[in-house]
Amino acid sequence: MPEAPVAEYLVLGLRLGRLSRGFVQSYTGDQALRGQVDREPAPLPGVLASQARALRRTVRQAALDADREDFLLGQLAALDCAARGLTGAPVSFAGKLRRCFQLEADRTDPERYAAVHAELAHWLPRGATLLERMANFRERERIPTKALPDCVRALSEVLRALTREAFRLPAHERVTYRFRHEPSFGGLQHYLGDGRSVVTVSTAVPHRLSDLPRLLAHESYPGHHTQHCRGTLPEHEISLAPTPQCALSEGLAERALDVLLGPAWSVRVCEVLHGILPLPAAEDLERMDAARRVLAGVRRDAALMLHEHGTDPHRVREYLRRWLLLDDSRARVLLERLSDPSAAAYAAVCPSAYELTGGWLDAEGPDCRRARYARLLDRPLPPHTLRSELSGIIAA
Numbered sequence: 001m002p003e004a005p006v007a008e009y010l011v012l013g014l015r016l017g018r019l020s021r022g023f024v025q026s027y028t029g030d031q032a033l034r035g036q037v038d039r040e041p042a043p044l045p046g047v048l049a050s051q052a053r054a055l056r057r058t059v060r061q062a063a064l065d066a067d068r069e070d071f072l073l074g075q076l077a078a079l080d081c082a083a084r085g086l087t088g089a090p091v092s093f094a095g096k097l098r099r100c101f102q103l104e105a106d107r108t109d110p111e112r113y114a115a116v117h118a119e120l121a122h123w124l125p126r127g128a129t130l131l132e133r134m135a136n137f138r139e140r141e142r143i144p145t146k147a148l149p150d151c152v153r154a155l156s157e158v159l160r161a162l163t164r165e166a167f168r169l170p171a172h173e174r175v176t177y178r179f180r181h182e183p184s185f186g187g188l189q190h191y192l193g194d195g196r197s198v199v200t201v202s203t204a205v206p207h208r209l210s211d212l213p214r215l216l217a218h219e220s221y222p223g224h225h226t227q228h229c230r231g232t233l234p235e236h237e238i239s240l241a242p243t244p245q246c247a248l249s250e251g252l253a254e255r256a257l258d259v260l261l262g263p264a265w266s267v268r269v270c271e272v273l274h275g276i277l278p279l280p281a282a283e284d285l286e287r288m289d290a291a292r293r294v295l296a297g298v299r300r301d302a303a304l305m306l307h308e309h310g311t312d313p314h315r316v317r318e319y320l321r322r323w324l325l326l327d328d329s330r331a332r333v334l335l336e337r338l339s340d341p342s343a344a345a346y347a348a349v350c351p352s353a354y355e356l357t358g359g360w361l362d363a364e365g366p367d368c369r370r371a372r373y374a375r376l377l378d379r380p381l382p383p384h385t386l387r388s389e390l391s392g393i394i395a396a
Helices: 004-019 031-039 045-061 066-086 093-101 110-123 130-140 145-166 212-219 224-230 244-261 265-273 282-307 313-323 328-338 341-361 366-378 383-395
Strands: 024-027 174-180 187-193 196-202 238-240
Touching: 004 024, 004 031, 004 045, 004 066, 004 238, 045 066, 066 093, 066 238, 066 244, 093 244, 093 282, 093 341, 110 130, 110 282, 110 313, 145 174, 145 212, 145 244, 145 265, 187 212, 187 224, 196 212, 196 224, 212 224, 212 244, 212 265, 224 244, 224 366, 238 244, 244 265, 244 341, 244 366, 244 383, 265 282, 282 313, 282 328, 282 341, 313 328, 328 341, 341 366, 341 383
Parallel strands: 174 196
Antiparallel strands: 024 238, 187 196
């Protein structure tokens, strides 16, 4: 049985999940506890906010080690913020990022994007405009739908073997891949418990050779699935969306490919996929991935422009079109998606968590990266702790 404050935290998370769809991403704890919560009268968000604040005081007095206390305090602050939001209390977009995810999101200097465009212009095959050259390359590396299952399974098998060598995994763990015509996501992992996950891969969105390896590492090995398999503490039995736990999970998953295969990941990918479909030059896949890593900040900028600064949507659409090298129709679709505050928060969290987690993982040099990644798999430190430790290392 979990300690009393941990059990109360699990109950509080499940209660909030009844009020907000998608708030509970997974729960693998005592199902009797979940049944108990489901049979309760509908909770009041204001009461839940008060319970979160009271539980923070209880956690501070409990005999938990520093990492666990820090984790729970961050989670409960986020639950308090989320519950207050459900009462209608105003919370700014940047305030939600700060209080729920412990992240400070700032707009990127467009000069960084201009530098990426200059690099793309240097190596992309010659053509008319940079937008057209980018579109041609995207089409050339696009994976045909009929070849997608073979590519996914071949890459996953290699990623799984390498993950088992690098990180501890249960002997019976497994990931089942499903393919569904679903345009709202590219890939989505759901943990079932007992070392088992289902990863749904969309056949409705285009998958490309420069992004599929990172997607699979993100969702499976050594990303989200591996994170769930390594979680051993009772507070890890529940995954809650708008929390520091979610931010760190996304940062780890975004860094999964870098940690497992290193900077020359494309060579291994091309070896695995040779014979399944035609392949561009390996270095071109890495160049496109590196460009995409920087340009992910454009979505964060757009989210802040829309929801924090009140920028005219037409200007935001033009910003997306210009820096992401999109045609007008794709920019419109992306703008519509980012108009949803939840999708906008995710767009801001991912690049910010990627940057913070990467800095922390590399703080003691590349030779320590895997050991530090393993530490976060077992003890998911909240972002403010990563920032504090990183500042201490830099100062030293």
